[in-house]
Amino acid sequence: MTELHSLKFTVNSQTYEKQVEARLLLSDFLRHELGLSGTHVGCEHGVCGACTILFDGEPVRSCLMLAVQANGHELHTVESLGTPNKLHPLQEAFWEKHGLQCGYCTPGILMTLKAFLRENPTPTEAEVREALSGNLCRCTGYQNIVDAAMLAAEKLKA
C-alpha cells in the first residue's frame, strides 16, 4: 500500500520528477511536495473552488485529482500569474477593485478567470457570475470580485 509511483510533469513551466504514494491528492502534492502553497484547500470535495488550478490549460479541482494523474501533463498554479513586482493584469484588477479580503478563495478564482477570459474575452457581468459559480467566497459578497473580473477583461484586451 505504500507503493510509490514515479511522476514527471511540469508546473509553471518547470519540470519535476517525484515519487509519490497513489493516494496523495494533487492539491497536497503541490503544497507539500513542491512548496507551492498558493493553491488553497477548502473543502476537499469539489464545491468551494479554492484549490482550482489549470491542468493542460483547463481549470480543475486539484483536490479531486491524485498527484499520479498529473504524470506527463502541464499544470499552472497561481504562482505562475505574476510576481509582487510584476502583477498579472488579473491581479492588478483585483488589487484596484478590492476583489479580495482574506484572500483564501482568491487563487482559485484567479485561475478560473484566467481560463474563462481566454475563452470569453468580452463577457457580460452575468457570464462572469456564471463562470464563477464554482468558487465560493465568504468575505466579499462577490460584487468586487465581479468588478475586478470585468476590469481584468478590459486590461487583457488592451
Place this chain on the structure above:
Amino acid sequence: MKPSPFTYHAPETLKAALALKAEYGDEAKFLAGGQSLIPAMNFRATQPERLIDVNGLRELDFVKTEGAELRLGALTRVRRLERERLIKQWSPLLAETVPHIAHPQIRNRGTVGGSLAHADPAAELPVILLALNGRVRAQSTSGSRWLNADEFFITLFTTTLQADEMLVEVALPQLPARTGTAFLEVARRHGDYAMMGVAAVVTLNESGVCTSARLVYLNAGDKPMYAAQASAALNGHALTEASIAEAASLASSQEIEPMGNLHASPAFQRHLAAVLTKRALRLAAERAVA
C-alpha cells in the same frame, strides 16, 4: 479527509483495463473523471482496495454519429459536450442540460460514462439518457452488450453493470420531426445539486396533438424517475394549459418519490416538480412546432 491506501493501476489499453477488472471485480473501481469518486474517497465514504485509472484510454473519448444515433465514448469529458457543435445540432436537450451539470471545473474532468455508471439520482445525464430512451454499451473480457436506459438504473448508485464490466459507449437516438425538448432544474446556487429537475420530450402531429411524451425527473427518487402515467396521459391530446396541469399534478403527486434533503422537504420538491413540469411542457410544445 484523505483517501485510505489503495493499489493504483494505470492500464494503457482497454484490454488491459478489462483484464484487471475481471481479475479484481468489486475490489477495484474505475477512476475516470473522479469528480464523484474522489470526494467519496476523501470522505472515506468509499475505500476501494484498487483503482483502475482509465484516463489513458483515449479511444474511449469520441463524439460521432452512427446511422440515426449520436455515439459518445464513455471517457468523453462533459465539457466537450458543451463545446461540440454536433451536440447542439443533434441533441438540443443534451446541449441545454450540460451547463447545469456542476461547475466548469468539474465538467473539465467529469466524463459521460462515469456519470451514467455512478447513477446518482440527482445527476443530469442519467435523466437525459432515460428521457431520450438511449442505451449504453458494457464491455468485459467475455464480450460486449447493449443496455437500454429503462433497464439500466436499478437504485441509488446501482446499475445493471456486472462486477467485471465497464461502460464504454453511450448511444442517443435521433428524435423524430416535430419533437420539442426542454430541461429545467432549480438549485440554490447555479451548479449545485438541484432540488428538482425535469426533462421533457414531446412529439406533436400536424394538428398539434401529442403522439409521444416523456417526462423524467432528477433528485425525485432513488434513480432517474420516468413518469410513465403522466407521460401517457398526454398522448392523444393537445398540450393545453389543462392537459399540462393534469400531467404536472399526476407526475408530482403520484410518480415521484423525492426523499428531501438539507435544502428542500419532499413536499417542496413535489411542488417544484409540478411547477417545472408545466414550464418544461410549454417550452417543449413551443419548440416542437418551431
